[in-house]
Amino acid sequence: MADMKNAVAAPGQGGFDVGAALKESGKAAFVAGLLGLPLLALKADNFGSKLGLVYRWDALFIAIAAVFVGRFLMILLSGRQKKSEGGVFAAFGKGIHNNMALIGLAGLAIGVLLPVVYPDRYVIYIATTFMIYVMLGWGLNIVVGLAGLLDLGYVAFYAVGAYSYAMIATQFGWSFWVVLPLAGVFAAFFGVILGFPVLRLRGDYLAIVTLGFGEIIRVILINWTDFTGGPNGISGIPPITFFGLPFKNGDHGTFASFFGIDHSPVQRIIFLYFVILVLATLTNLFTQRMRKLPVGRAWEALREDEIACRSLGINPTNIKLSAFALGAMFGGFAGSFFSVRAGFVSPESFTFIESAVILAIVVLGGMGSQLGVVIAAFFVVILPEVFREFEEYRMLLFGLAMMVIMVWRPNGLLSFREPTIRLHPKKESA
Amino acid sequence: MLFHDLTRPGNDEIKVSDDSLLEIEHVTMRFGGLVAIDDLSFTARKKEITALIGPNGAGKTTVFNCITGFYKPTVGRVMLTHPRKGRYYLERMEGFKIAQQADVARTFQNIRLFPRMSVLENLIVAQHNALMKASAFSLAGLLFMNRYAKAEKEAVERAKYWLNKVGLYDRADWDAGNLPYGDQRRLEICRAMCIQPAVLCLDEPAAGLNPRESLELNELLLGIRDQEGVGILLIEHDMSVVMQISDHIVVLDHGRKISDGTPEFVRNDPTVIKAYLGESDDEDLPQTVKNDLARNAGKDV
Numbered sequence: 100m101a102d103m104k105n106a107v108a109a110p111g112q113g114g115f116d117v118g119a120a121l122k123e124s125g126k127a128a129f130v131a132g133l134l135g136l137p138l139l140a141l142k143a144d145n146f147g148s149k150l151g152l153v154y155r156w157d158a159l160f161i162a163i164a165a166v167f168v169g170r171f172l173m174i175l176l177s178g179r180q181k182k183s184e185g186g187v188f189a190a191f192g193k194g195i196h197n198n199m200a201l202i203g204l205a206g207l208a209i210g211v212l213l214p215v216v217y218p219d220r221y222v223i224y225i226a227t228t229f230m231i232y233v234m235l236g237w238g239l240n241i242v243v244g245l246a247g248l249l250d251l252g253y254v255a256f257y258a259v260g261a262y263s264y265a266m267i268a269t270q271f272g273w274s275f276w277v278v279l280p281l282a283g284v285f286a287a288f289f290g291v292i293l294g295f296p297v298l299r300l301r302g303d304y305l306a307i308v309t310l311g312f313g314e315i316i317r318v319i320l321i322n323w324t325d326f327t328g329g330p331n332g333i334s335g336i337p338p339i340t341f342f343g344l345p346f347k348n349g350d351h352g353t354f355a356s357f358f359g360i361d362h363s364p365v366q367r368i369i370f371l372y373f374v375i376l377v378l379a380t381l382t383n384l385f386t387q388r389m390r391k392l393p394v395g396r397a398w399e400a401l402r403e404d405e406i407a408c409r410s411l412g413i414n415p416t417n418i419k420l421s422a423f424a425l426g427a428m429f430g431g432f433a434g435s436f437f438s439v440r441a442g443f444v445s446p447e448s449f450t451f452i453e454s455a456v457i458l459a460i461v462v463l464g465g466m467g468s469q470l471g472v473v474i475a476a477f478f479v480v481i482l483p484e485v486f487r488e489f490e491e492y493r494m495l496l497f498g499l500a501m502m503v504i505m506v507w508r509p510n511g512l513l514s515f516r517e518p519t520i521r522l523h524p525k526k527e528s529a
Numbered sequence: 530m531l532f533h534d535l536t537r538p539g540n541d542e543i544k545v546s547d548d549s550l551l552e553i554e555h556v557t558m559r560f561g562g563l564v565a566i567d568d569l570s571f572t573a574r575k576k577e578i579t580a581l582i583g584p585n586g587a588g589k590t591t592v593f594n595c596i597t598g599f600y601k602p603t604v605g606r607v608m609l610t611h612p613r614k615g616r617y618y619l620e621r622m623e624g625f626k627i628a629q630q631a632d633v634a635r636t637f638q639n640i641r642l643f644p645r646m647s648v649l650e651n652l653i654v655a656q657h658n659a660l661m662k663a664s665a666f667s668l669a670g671l672l673f674m675n676r677y678a679k680a681e682k683e684a685v686e687r688a689k690y691w692l693n694k695v696g697l698y699d700r701a702d703w704d705a706g707n708l709p710y711g712d713q714r715r716l717e718i719c720r721a722m723c724i725q726p727a728v729l730c731l732d733e734p735a736a737g738l739n740p741r742e743s744l745e746l747n748e749l750l751l752g753i754r755d756q757e758g759v760g761i762l763l764i765e766h767d768m769s770v771v772m773q774i775s776d777h778i779v780v781l782d783h784g785r786k787i788s789d790g791t792p793e794f795v796r797n798d799p800t801v802i803k804a805y806l807g808e809s810d811d812e813d814l815p816q817t818v819k820n821d822l823a824r825n826a827g828k829d830v
């Protein structure tokens with residue numbers, strides 16, 4: 100008796116009760132056996148002209164064993180998770196949380212060094228696409244993650260930025276560097292236009308109206324043929340210059356001749372990569388700074404409780420509009436970058452699925468988490484690219500991965516929020 | 530129903546309006562056919578605690594919502610005499626401006642903190658308007674200018690002052706939503722005080738507090754009245770709080786004022802006693818209660 104008591108008590112103290120787990124697994128295996136006996140072990144088959152039974156005890160045994168082991172592992176894993184409040188993944192998240200600044204710098208260093216280590220066209224191309232989505236994610240994070248306004252039409256601002264550069268550059272020949280800030284201003288203006296009618300809406304209603312707004316912009320782009328080129332879009336958009344020096348062959352006034360090096364097409368691609376890296380980094384720094392300022396804090400307060408905000412004399416109209424405008428502005432910057440890189444824009448690039456992907460990045464990353472956006476963008480942009488061979492399964496796996504993440508971490512990958520100001524030094528937690 | 534039609538003037542001294550802070554004049558609030566407040570008038574005075582009591586559904590919270598701009602009264606006037614800034618007619622002002630310009634602060638019956646922001650951040654958000662001004666709509670802050678850093682430091686100092694007052698200093702970096710219930714109530718009061726209000730409206734601040742916490746709350750409210758000199762308008766069901774700290778009590782029932790006076794006066798007002806005992810006809814009341822009523826009524830008339 101004494102021995103048995105010990106055996107039961109000891110594992111209990113360890114936090115994981117092996118005995119109970121075995122018992123539970125045994126039950127599951129028993130049920131599997133009961134079900135499996137008629138379903139697996141006995142099989143009716145034809146013996147020549149007669150019907151007879153085939154016994155498949157091996158199949159039954161495998162099924163029971165699989166259920167037993169599977170159930171045991173499930174209990175083991177869920178037990179672990181309870182212990183560390185959310186499991187291994189949460190502990191991992193906490194580790195990230197405690198070293199945020201370091202991780203940010205390391206990420207930036209990797210970003211800067213990438214073209215040096217891999218000056219490969221394809222790698223840089225993918226990295227550039229990745230950075231565009233990171234920037235869009237950071238921009239949308241202002242609206243959705245911080246201000247808590249669910250925006251399903253973010254791609255509209257991306258489109259406004261893209262068409263701003265495409266039209267101004269092809270019509271007036273203005274340089275990218277002049278149009279870039281303008282594109283941001285235009286997009287911000289559209290952000291305010293969207294903002295006004297939706298000021299009183301929240302949640303689902305807001306989502307529906309913003310979705311409509313995104314579609315309106317796309318439909319205008321398709322139908323206003325004289326102005327936007329309609330479904331054919333705008334082609335022949337002037338490529339980027341190195342602050343006035345074009346990337347092409349030539350002895351005078353080109354990037355290569357200025358620096359006394361040989362021309363190579365990869366130079367332009369690498370330069371584009373650095374441009375988006377800088378733009379995205381600025382977006383991030385801006386947001387990080389805004390969070391510590393009255394407007395940024397009011398965004399988060401608005402997300403938490405709009406009524407409480409009113410009672411404190413915060414003007415919700417201004418705060419919402421500022422979130423829409425600034426979020427849209429970064430979408431506009433990214434858009435004009437998109438068109439200078441591609442040299443061609445058409446309404447097809449700005450469909451609802453783009454908005455959905457950007458929103459997925461923000462939500463998967465953990466609303467409001469800047470690092471989360473990067474990690475989620477990696478999942479959403481890089482992984483499908485890596486698994487390009489599995490063409491037809493790509494979207495299936497993508498959907499599966501999203502579901503797994505949302506079940507596992509319903510608040511997104513990194514849902515920790517660091518206060519924007521502290522009274523006491525941060526305690527390191529494991 | 531006969532009792533409700535009696536207009537009770539209460540104490541005459543209440544009518545003195547020299548030092549009046551908030552004057553509610555003939556306010557009526559209708560929701561469709563429902564009259565939530567019916568021709569209500571009363572005055573809350575500076576540096577006093579005015580309690581608004583009444584049975585459930587009497588319309589107390591609706592009065593607060595009319596004062597703080599969440600509802601526009603159907604009829605009537607709400608006038609604030611700001612100790613530093615002059616007169617405001619609150620019923621004409623847009624919701625958030627009542628807090629922004631007239632400095633009317635409030636708390637909510639169901640606590641409304643910013644749960645996923647830290648305790649300190651809650652108190653700094655409350656100082657949003659001052660900080661916006663100091664930072665030129667955040668622009669100065671974006672450019673790392675000194676004037677924003679200075680303003681933020683002042684805001685933190687004010688937050689610290691209040692945190693120390695209610696013993697939340699050590700937990701300043703906690704998420705507000707993780708605080709125990711009583712602390713959340715206190716934090717909400719601190720947050721309201723951080724806007725440096727002219728009048729503080731508290732909707733059932735003692736609800737859910739244990740007796741010890743309730744006593745601490747009394748201290749806090751008396752401190753706000755005496756040290757900060759801020760007038761308080763208080764909705765409260767807990768009579769131990771109301772009777773101990775109020776200077777003046779207004780009793781509502783079915784949207785009407787049924788009594789108005791000092792705690793002493795209201796406690797013995799038979800109309801109040803009847804309202805609290807329920808709407809049943811006299812015949813249904815137990816004999817002992819009837820006796821009680823008769824005795825109390827006799828005392829005061």
Ligand SMILES: Nc1ncnc2c1ncn2[C@@H]1O[C@H](COP(=O)(O)OP(=O)(O)OP(=O)(O)O)[C@@H](O)[C@H]1O
Nearest residue numbers: 560563565583584585586587588589590591592638
């Ligand atoms: N927005 C509204 N629309 C319709 N009816 C309302 C609204 N707000 C309040 N009421 C009604 O007005 C009456 C008074 O409600 P109120 O919340 O002011 O009562 P209260 O005195 O605060 O009660 P309690 O002690 O339960 O908090 C109730 O009958 C309520 O249903």
Ligand SMILES: [Mg+2]
Nearest residue numbers: 589590591638
């Ligand atoms: Mg109420």
